Amino acid sequence: MKTLIQSIRLTLVLxxxxxxxxxxxxxxxxxxxxxxxxxxxxALNGKIVGYANEGQKFDKPQYFWSRPSAVGYNxxxxxxxxxxxxxxxxxxxxxxxxxxxxxxxPYLKRSxxxxxxxxASGSGLDPDISPAGAQIQVKRVAQFxxxxxxxxxxxxxxxxxKPLFGxxxxxxxxxxxxxxxxx
Amino acid sequence: xxxxxxxxxxxxxxxxLIGIPxxxxxxxxxxxxxVWTDFMKPIENGIYKLSGISPNQPMDWKQFLKAMxxxxxxxxxxxxxxxxxxxxxPLNPDGNPGMTPDLAFNTIISFVANCNLQHYxxxxxxxxxxxxxxxxxxxxxxxxxxxxxxxxxxKALRDKTTADVGNFWVYFVKSITRLLLPxxxxxxxxxxxxxxxxxxxxxxKFISLQGDTVNVSRGPAAQFIAIKHLGTNGGGWFGANSxxxxxxxxxxxxxxxxxxxxxxxxxxxxxxxxxxxxxxxxWVIFGVMAVGMFMLMIPTISSELGGNPAIAKxxxxxxxGAMEGKEVRIGPMATAYWSTLTTxxxxxxxxxxxxxxxxxxxxxxxxxxxxxxxxxxCGVGILNYLIYLIIAVFISGLMVGRTPEFMGHKxxxxxxxIAALITLLSPFLILAxxxxxxxxxxxxxxANWAVKPSSWLNNPGYHGFSEMLYENTxxxxxxxxxxxGLGDNNIFWNVITGLEILIGRFLPIIGxxxxxxxLAKKKFVPESAGTLKIDTVTFxxxxxxxxxxxxxxxxxxxxxxxxxxxxxxxxK
Numbered sequence: 222m223k224t225l226i227q228s229i230r231l232t233l234v235l236x237x238x239x240x241x242x243x244x245x246x247x248x249x250x251x252x253x254x255x256x257x258x259x260x261x262x263x264a265l266n267g268k269i270v271g272y273a274n275e276g277q278k279f280d281k282p283q284y285f286w287s288r289p290s291a292v293g294y295n296x297x298x299x300x301x302x303x304x305x306x307x308x309x310x311x312x313x314x315x316x317x318x319x320x321x322x323x324x325x326x327p328y329l330k331r332s333x334x335x336x337x338x339x340x341a342s343g344s345g346l347d348p349d350i351s352p353a354g355a356q357i358q359v360k361r362v363a364q365f366x367x368x369x370x371x372x373x374x375x376x377x378x379x380x381x382x383k384p385l386f387g388x389x390x391x392x393x394x395x396x397x398x399x400x401x402x403x404x
Numbered sequence: 405x406x407x408x409x410x411x412x413x414x415x416x417x418x419x420x421l422i423g424i425p426x427x428x429x430x431x432x433x434x435x436x437x438x439v440w441t442d443f444m445k446p447i448e449n450g451i452y453k454l455s456g457i458s459p460n461q462p463m464d465w466k467q468f469l470k471a472m473x474x475x476x477x478x479x480x481x482x483x484x485x486x487x488x489x490x491x492x493x494p495l496n497p498d499g500n501p502g503m504t505p506d507l508a509f510n511t512i513i514s515f516v517a518n519c520n521l522q523h524y525x526x527x528x529x530x531x532x533x534x535x536x537x538x539x540x541x542x543x544x545x546x547x548x549x550x551x552x553x554x555x556x557x558x559k560a561l562r563d564k565t566t567a568d569v570g571n572f573w574v575y576f577v578k579s580i581t582r583l584l585l586p587x588x589x590x591x592x593x594x595x596x597x598x599x600x601x602x603x604x605x606x607x608x609k610f611i612s613l614q615g616d617t618v619n620v621s622r623g624p625a626a627q628f629i630a631i632k633h634l635g636t637n638g639g640g641w642f643g644a645n646s647x648x649x650x651x652x653x654x655x656x657x658x659x660x661x662x663x664x665x666x667x668x669x670x671x672x673x674x675x676x677x678x679x680x681x682x683x684x685x686x687w688v689i690f691g692v693m694a695v696g697m698f699m700l701m702i703p704t705i706s707s708e709l710g711g712n713p714a715i716a717k718x719x720x721x722x723x724x725g726a727m728e729g730k731e732v733r734i735g736p737m738a739t740a741y742w743s744t745l746t747t748x749x750x751x752x753x754x755x756x757x758x759x760x761x762x763x764x765x766x767x768x769x770x771x772x773x774x775x776x777x778x779x780x781x782c783g784v785g786i787l788n789y790l791i792y793l794i795i796a797v798f799i800s801g802l803m804v805g806r807t808p809e810f811m812g813h814k815x816x817x818x819x820x821x822i823a824a825l826i827t828l829l830s831p832f833l834i835l836a837x838x839x840x841x842x843x844x845x846x847x848x849x850x851a852n853w854a855v856k857p858s859s860w861l862n863n864p865g866y867h868g869f870s871e872m873l874y875e876n877t878x879x880x881x882x883x884x885x886x887x888x889g890l891g892d893n894n895i896f897w898n899v900i901t902g903l904e905i906l907i908g909r910f911l912p913i914i915g916x917x918x919x920x921x922x923l924a925k926k927k928f929v930p931e932s933a934g935t936l937k938i939d940t941v942t943f944x945x946x947x948x949x950x951x952x953x954x955x956x957x958x959x960x961x962x963x964x965x966x967x968x969x970x971x972x973x974x975x976k
Binding site: 224225226227228229230231232234235236238239240243244246247248250251252254255256257258259260261262265268269270271272273274275276277278279280281284288294295296297298299300301302303304305306307308309311312315316319331332333334335336337339340341342343344345346347348349350351353354383384385386387388389390394397398401 | 407408410411414451454455456457470471474475478479482525527528536537540541544545573577580585588589592593596597599601602603604605607608610611612613614616618619620621622624626627642643644647648649650653654655658659711712714715718719720721722723724726727728729730731732733734735738739754755756757759760761762763862863864865866867868870887888889970973974
């Protein structure tokens with residue numbers, strides 16, 4: 222009984238320390254970060270069009286497309302496809318994604334297509350595509366927007382991030398915002 | 405050098421740079437020697453006073469375990485009811501509903517046991533109040549429970565003959581104030597300043613560039629993610645865990661999180677050696693564990709970098725490796741590296757979906773959890789390893805025909821029986837659990853549960869079997885990761901894995917503490933020429949062989965039906 226009372230009291234004391242003091246202090250410090258601790262947003266013409274770190278659906282011809290997503294870029298319900306590597310239905314789906322890409326980008330060979338453009342990400346909210354994934358779309362975007370292909374290619378290059386460690390990547394939202402600002 | 409390779413090398417180097425000194429510090433701190441964090445003493449004394457605890461009271465191993473079990477039981481009961489009625493409590497800006505009783509049962513056990521197998525999804529299944537006051541609270545306290553029990557074993561094995569294993573409350577509180585909380589502050593700040601949300605704001609809504617309306621889940625996540633890794637808990641704030649771009653925004657946070665989950669388990673091994681004043685033994689154990697880790701990690705990385713052979717046949721380029729279930733900013737190599745560490749140290753957080761990894765990767769992930777003591781979880785890793793040590797000492801003793809001795813005490817029938825039972829427990833829970841799940845799947849496909857057994861599996865064939873095997877293994881190992889395609893939020897999985905987690909957590913803690921307590925009470929036998937030396941490389945190899953033989957015998961058939969069969973089916 223004595224142990225139980227000690228346990229209850231200790232639980233209460235630690236709750237104050239770990240569940241109130243600690244998170245509130247961090248939350249306060251977060252106010253000084255980009256996005257004030259609520260996530261960094263990106264605006265176009267003064268209107269918020271998305272979160273820098275969260276991917277959004279891009280499947281219209283005037284934009285660079287993002288990766289396939291198992292949850293349709295639902296930022297309130299992240300998930301991967303959880304399809305196993307040998308699942309026949311899954312492999313069919315990948316094949317049809319390749320066909321779709323080839324249909325909209327008739328100038329491509331299969332071997333030009335990087336795997337990230339035909340596979341779903343872990344979160345369903347991947348904000349990035351690989352540089353190769355962006356480069357294969359340059360011609361389509363340029364043709365649709367009646368822009369100079371060189372100019373669009375340069376934009377992709379500008380938006381390719383090369384971190385010191387880890388893979389190179391292109392943030393799709395930032396790239397598309399830059400594209401809209403080009404006009 | 406390839407920036408992905410240098411990325412994981414840097415991660416590992418930072419882990420060593422922090423882990424090694426941290427081990428020395430922990431040994432001194434728990435032994436009560438002078439350390440630089442002694443400025444926390446007044447706070448700790450305040451905590452003891454407010455809780456009515458006398459920190460100087462010695463405890464024998466039974467009193468120690470009683471205190472541990474009472475406070476853990478309290479959390480189980482109190483948490484269960486809070487989870488069921490979370491919708492009626494404050495701090496619920498997104499209006500999430502209460503949990504069903506079976507989900508609450510599973511979830512509370514899972515968090516008390518440092519497992520964090522999540523059958524709910526963070527965004528829609530838990531309120532901010534629950535995430536902080538229950539989940540984050542337990543992420544601190546479950547890790548501290550494991551560490552405290554390990555330190556009791558350290559103390560029992562250091563002192564020649566003693567009944568006193570130390571005071572549970574003191575080890576427990578110090579694990580939080582001197583280790584987990586300060587490190588959490590550092591990690592949480594790194595995450596916050598790299599883009600992880602830390603404010604209490606609820607969901608946001610905006611219209612995307614191409615005109616879709618998007619709802620965005622947010623919340624005070626950075627605080628939670630820090631301790632989720634430092635305490636080897638692994639439960640995600642968001643459903644997608646550390647694959648989520650707010651939970652793990654860039655490569656810097658990825659390194660931070662993968663280092664954070666590794667340093668405490670690593671430090672505890674070295675702390676063991678320093679604490680019992682057998683530095684060399686600490687390093688031998690460290691060596692065995694590191695070898696085991698690389699044996700799992702190198703083939704994992706190679707299998708992911710190789711890409712999916714079925715997709716290769718379609719002719720697209722898999723320049724960086726297999727990409728299904730992975731994030732571009734992290735890449736296959738760092739995902740594979742993480743997947744090995746998260747399965748050996750029982751964190752269970754993921755930065756890519758394990759269900760979509762290659763068959764052999766799945767094999768190594770499963771094996772890491774089955775062995776569960778290559779570094780292992782906070783405190784419990786060294787406790788699991790102790791069981792293997794006792795078995796190795798016993799077998800070696802039989803081989804040379806002497807009464808086995810361990811740390812100057814005779815190892816007799818009682819200790820060996822406990823060790824043998826604990827060794828048999830994991831295969832029993834994992835294999836029986838998988839057998840029952842397969843039986844139900846095959847024979848009761850239409851049972852009227854929240855998810856019908858016939859629609860449990862997200863993948864057909866061998867991979868489907870692996871999903872069930874993985875779930876049972878993860879529960880027993882208190883890992884918490886999953887082949888998440890499994891439809892696991894229903895009464896069957898909630899109850900069966902709940903029980904597995906509970907038994908798989910507490911018996912392997914009670915066993916080693918009891919063994920150490922029993923040994924410590926025995927007469928001290930000084931080392932002689934005939935004593936088996938356990939701090940040698942030879943004995944390290946012996947222990948490694950024992951670990952491998954035991955696990956291969958236990959699990960090979962099940963692994964052959966799942967990942968190994970899938971691997972060969974893809975070779976065609």
